[in-house]
Amino acid sequence: MNNASHTVEVLNDLVNINNDRINGYEKATKKIGDGHEDLKAIFTRIIGESHHNKMALGTEIQTFRKDIEDTNTTSGDLHRTWLSVKAFFTSDNEKSVLEECETGEDAIKKAYTTAIEDEELPAYVKDILSEQQQKILASHNEIKALRDAA
Template identity: 55%
Template sequence: MENTKATVETLNDLVLINNDRIAGFERAINELKDDGADLKNTFVNFIGDSHRFKMEIATEIAALGKDIETGTSTSGKLHRTWLDLKAAFNGHSTHSILEECEFGEDAIKKTYQTALDGEALPAYIRELLTRQQSNLKAAHDTVKALRDGVLH
């Protein structure tokens, strides 16, 4: 019973961080200038990935007979508030948008690693999260490469 509770808490944390990721990329899309069509498409794909990840995780939470968290995490809300404040001073250059996207990708990678480092997860859930984590690492590397390719 205690393992189930810990597993559900971990999975709900991952639902919330995926919600944060979706909100972050939606915000980035809104801030990109008209010439950022390719970047917008990349971000839309990342949003789709996080929706799929959430559904996969939610299926496991439901199978354990528990409720699925909704909304975004407190840390995600604080990060977006900070971004709003920073943007008021810095504007919305493509480089700064990509920097913030990379920061968000770092956060979700860390959350997944923390979840996988925990001992409560059954092997089949660990396998699911490892697959998602691999996808997230590739997305992070894409964002980092895009950021590195854009002039300040």
């Protein structure tokens, strides 16, 4: 695989995990129910963050004259399935929703770390990913703090 194809593949993977993050937070927003408007606002902001990430990644993919593969990852599908199963067996309390959100945040953190450590990616792409990763880490820490306080 040539370097351009590899870069596009990595970027598409990150688009997909951002899709998973969006879907996870949309589910969390519905699951948390009424009376948690503060959490819904945070979830909505994080959804917007992932949409912004996807747009920036898509712009880079298009510079390689490739199309964005806008799907969901298998690991993300498993996470969403677990969120649905857990909702069936447990209450929709704030702490359990935040625990699931943190699990998703851990997954996206790992995906970005792996991509940034990829020696085949161009430096300018790593810079873009590092900038996105900083926002992801801040969101992760916010979710973790809310979980710990719940």
